[in-house]
Amino acid sequence: MGSDKIICKKCGIPKPAEGFYVSKDSLTGRGSYCKECETVRSKERRREVRKKPGFIYIIRNDAFPDYMKIGQTVNVDNRLVNFQTSDPNRGYYVVHSRKFDDVGAAERLIAESFPHYYEWYKIDMDMDEADMIDFINNITL
Ligand SMILES: [Zn+2]
Numbered sequence: 001m002g003s004d005k006i007i008c009k010k011c012g013i014p015k016p017a018e019g020f021y022v023s024k025d026s027l028t029g030r031g032s033y034c035k036e037c038e039t040v041r042s043k044e045r046r047r048e049v050r051k052k053p054g055f056i057y058i059i060r061n062d063a064f065p066d067y068m069k070i071g072q073t074v075n076v077d078n079r080l081v082n083f084q085t086s087d088p089n090r091g092y093y094v095v096h097s098r099k100f101d102d103v104g105a106a107e108r109l110i111a112e113s114f115p116h117y118y119e120w121y122k123i124d125m126d127m128d129e130a131d132m133i134d135f136i137n138n139i140t141l
Contacts, residue, residue, distance in 0.1 A: 004016060004017060005017075006019075006030055009033060010033045010034070010037035011036070013034065015034050017029070019035055020032075020033070020034055020035060052074075052102065052104060053099065053100065053101050054072050054099070054103030054104075055074070055076050055103065056072055056097065056098055056106050056107060056110070056139075057070070057071060058095040058132060058136070059071070059079070059083060059092055059094055060093060060095050060129070061083075061091045061093070062091055063087070063091050064120075065123075066122055066123050066124075067120045067122055067123065068123060069121070070110060070117075070132065071107075071119065072104070072106070072107045080092060095133070096129075096136065098139075100141065105141050106136075109141075110136070113135070114127070
């Protein structure tokens with residue numbers, strides 16, 4: 001009695017055993033982090049997994065002067081090479097690229113901001129290449 005509290009290795013607060021998840025691998029039969037700390041830790045881990053660095057790029061081809069392709073990639077040069085294979089004139093070129101720590105979030109933000117455009121963005125009165133470059137450069141995550 002009185003010694004049935006476990007000290008959480010994360011927050012240092014002594015808590016009754018019920019405050020910890022059951023763990024077969026540990027001597028106490030409970031995890032070393034309390035339930036609250038485990039919840040925070042697993043949320044952080046999930047967020048880290050989802051976060052992936054990469055580049056948002058704009059690729060154009062003068063054969064399609066009214067369009068620009070916006071996308072994400074880990075390697076802009078490789079991405080461009082992939083495009084070139086579909087064009088005998090090798091006419092694709094990178095107009096702009098910017099690195100993001102969380103490139104998925106950046107791409108979602110672009111897609112949500114321009115819902116009537118899709119991957120190949122049609123250049124019109126509302127948005128031209130310079131507008132899109134400005135938009136990408138001003139993204140803060
Ligand atoms: Zn804790």
